[in-house]
Structures are given as C-alpha cells and as structure tokens.
Amino acid sequence: MELSEQKQKTDILRDFQASFFAMSRLVSFPWTFLEKDLESNKSSELISDILKQTCLHSLSQKFPPSVRYRKLFLSELIKREAAGCEPLDELYDALAEVVGAEDTTECYKSYLLPCGDAVSLQESVALISEGTTGLVTWEAALYLAEWALDHRHTFTGRTVLELGSGVGLSGITICRSCSPDRYVFSDCHPRVLQTLRDNVRLNGLTEDTSPMVSVQEMDWTSTTEEQIRRIGVDTVIAADVVYDPDVVESLVELLSLILSCSSPDVFICSTVRNPETYGGFKQQLESAGISHDVMTAAVSHVFPYNRVSTIEMIKLYR
Known part of the structure; x- marks a missing residue:
C-alpha cells in the first residue's frame, strides 16, 4: 500500500x-x-x-x-x-x-484529545432528563474546548472558574491539556452536580492532583462577593448558559459581580438558537456596563459534532 x-x-x-x-x-x-x-x-x-x-x-x-x-x-x-x-x-x-x-438511561461518551488521550463522560441518553438539559454535552461546550486547545496560554498557571459546567467536557479538557493551576467547576442542579463530580473523578482529577480541582454548587441568584473573592479567579468561562430568558438576568448580575471583584478574563460561548434571547443577553450586558468583543478566529476541528449551528464566543470586560 x-x-x-x-x-x-x-x-x-x-x-x-x-x-x-x-x-x-x-x-x-x-x-x-x-x-x-x-x-x-x-x-x-x-x-x-x-x-x-x-x-x-x-x-x-x-x-x-x-x-x-x-x-x-x-x-x-x-x-x-x-x-x-x-x-x-x-x-x-x-x-x-x-x-x-x-x-x-445513561451511557458513556468519549472525546479523543490531540495527545491521544480521551475525555470520558457519563451522560444521559435523553437530551432532557430529570428536568434539566445539563446531563448531556452540547455543541458550545465542544467548541469552547477546541478554542481552549488553541489558546492554552489563557489557562496555563491560572485559577479558572467555569459557570454551568454541566457534565464537564470543557473543564476536563482544559485540566488535561492546558495546565491551569486550579480549576473550579460549578453548577446548581443536584443531579448535574453529582454527575459532574463522578465525571471529574472518572478522568483522574481531584483536589490532590495537579491542577487542583473542585466542584462547587453555585446558585447565580445568591452567589456572594466573598465567594468569588475566595476563589481568586483569573479566568472565567461558560458554555451554553444563554438559552433561557428567565436566567439571563441572574447570569448578568453574577458576571457584573465577578468583574467588579477583580479583572479576570471572561469568555462566554453560546449556540445561538434563539437570536431574540441572545440579543437580550447582550443588551443586558450593555445596561450593566459590560462590553464585549466577538472572538472571530476559527478554531481547530478536534471533536466530531454538528457545526451547522451558529456558535459565538465573546470576551467580556468593563
């Protein structure tokens, strides 16, 4: 041959x-x-x-x-x-x-990394399960993980906070490939948090490993300035968190709190399913005095997923 x-x-x-x-x-x-x-x-x-x-x-x-x-x-x-x-x-x-x-009702999905390793996740076979969409991996999380692999310096040696971590694809990829110093996964749904903890352990990450990893319950409506300062965050990321108009207001308030506590790099990756909801999110950011830049550079195609949907990555700043 x-x-x-x-x-x-x-x-x-x-x-x-x-x-x-x-x-x-x-x-x-x-x-x-x-x-x-x-x-x-x-x-x-x-x-x-x-x-x-x-x-x-x-x-x-x-x-x-x-x-x-x-x-x-x-x-x-x-x-x-x-x-x-x-x-x-x-x-x-x-x-x-x-x-x-x-x-x-559950299965495993594994996503192969360029280094040859795999991120393996326990996921639900249903898109909506136990009243939440957080038990499956969505396209924006895959896109964010690919972006991270192209921009490893954004995470290397830093403390990273992820909002709405879901089953953990983006964060585990970053922990395995981008050498953060500390990584904080967060979510608020009890079942999602349990699956997230299981997946973090499944991939060999604990508070005793490098990076040091923790999974925290974080309700966007009640997160305090003290909680944010305790984390000491350098980089904040979130994928597919702008899908419900009912949660956008609390998300913007939390982002405003985070940006007022320090000056971290903040990146939000969204699949734009409903332009009205996504546009409303941007308007609320502007009203809160938060500006954004759209990240336009193409990402390397690492994972197999449907790329037909519009996915947008923005960086926030005051």
Whole structure:
C-alpha cells in the first residue's frame, strides 16, 4: 500500500473511532470510503480494523457507548460487509454481545484529545432528563474546548472558574491539556452536580492532583462577593448558559459581580438558537456596563459534532 493510501486509511480509522466514541450521528461516518474499499479489495480487513478501533477497543470495554447505539453501528457495518465480502465472525460475535445486553438511561461518551488521550463522560441518553438539559454535552461546550486547545496560554498557571459546567467536557479538557493551576467547576442542579463530580473523578482529577480541582454548587441568584473573592479567579468561562430568558438576568448580575471583584478574563460561548434571547443577553450586558468583543478566529476541528449551528464566543470586560 502506498504511503498516501496508508495515511488516508489511518485518518479514516481515526474518524470512525472518534465518531463512534462521541456517539455521533451514523450518517456522519465516512461510509463511502469503506464501501469503495470493499468494492475494490473484496476483503473484510478494513471492517476488522474498524471493529478493533471501536466496539472491540479497550476504551469501549471500559466506557461503552449506549447499547442501542452500538447495535445500530454494528448493523451498519454488517450491511456494508454483506454486500461486499465474506462474513466476519468477530463482527457477528460483537453484535450478539450487545443484543443480549440491557440498555440503560445513561451511557458513556468519549472525546479523543490531540495527545491521544480521551475525555470520558457519563451522560444521559435523553437530551432532557430529570428536568434539566445539563446531563448531556452540547455543541458550545465542544467548541469552547477546541478554542481552549488553541489558546492554552489563557489557562496555563491560572485559577479558572467555569459557570454551568454541566457534565464537564470543557473543564476536563482544559485540566488535561492546558495546565491551569486550579480549576473550579460549578453548577446548581443536584443531579448535574453529582454527575459532574463522578465525571471529574472518572478522568483522574481531584483536589490532590495537579491542577487542583473542585466542584462547587453555585446558585447565580445568591452567589456572594466573598465567594468569588475566595476563589481568586483569573479566568472565567461558560458554555451554553444563554438559552433561557428567565436566567439571563441572574447570569448578568453574577458576571457584573465577578468583574467588579477583580479583572479576570471572561469568555462566554453560546449556540445561538434563539437570536431574540441572545440579543437580550447582550443588551443586558450593555445596561450593566459590560462590553464585549466577538472572538472571530476559527478554531481547530478536534471533536466530531454538528457545526451547522451558529456558535459565538465573546470576551467580556468593563
């Protein structure tokens, strides 16, 4: 095999692996390459390699995607294999294993970092669960994590406070890749906080590690100046916190409090689902004497997710 073909195959295998562990929509996988390979080689070698990098990979044994997702993925592989080559026993063995497994309301998603490590998270299989949207990873959190990987100096050696941390993707990525001195995850929903604590531990982060990590309950309506000063924050981040007009006012009041206590770098990343809600947020920032700059530089594409939505990153200052 020529070097360029080998590189293409390596890239395709990584695409399959990254998409599988992030539980990406199956239509987004590079099926066309697989179909062309089966057509030209009449061999199940590539399917075998894909299987080793997905369902049979040690990461899948430790942090498996949902049973339903693995069934659907294996069914798609079998569909292609049936049309192009001899049956692959290990493929049917893998399907038999998940067919006999019981599905649950929670699963694991793993996001592969450029260094080769993975951030593995326990998430809900439902977008809304237990009255909150905080038990899944949203696009803005993935975008913020990618931005952080491109701007590591913003976090290196600093104390970072994250508002509305959810299941922890952005923060864990920053802790694993950007060398902050201290990182404070925060949220207010009890179930989200429990999942967040579990995910932080799952990824080997504790108050005794470097960086020093803590998970704090933070109600935006009652956070005090003393609480903010105690943290001693240098950088503040938040992803997908501007989605409900009812919470925007308390968010702006908290941001105003944070900016009055010290002069941290403050970054808010939002998926603009409702322009009216997002515009209202910016208006309230202006009324509170808080200015913003839109960060326009492109980010490196690290994680697989839907990039059709409008995502905006802003930096706040007085």
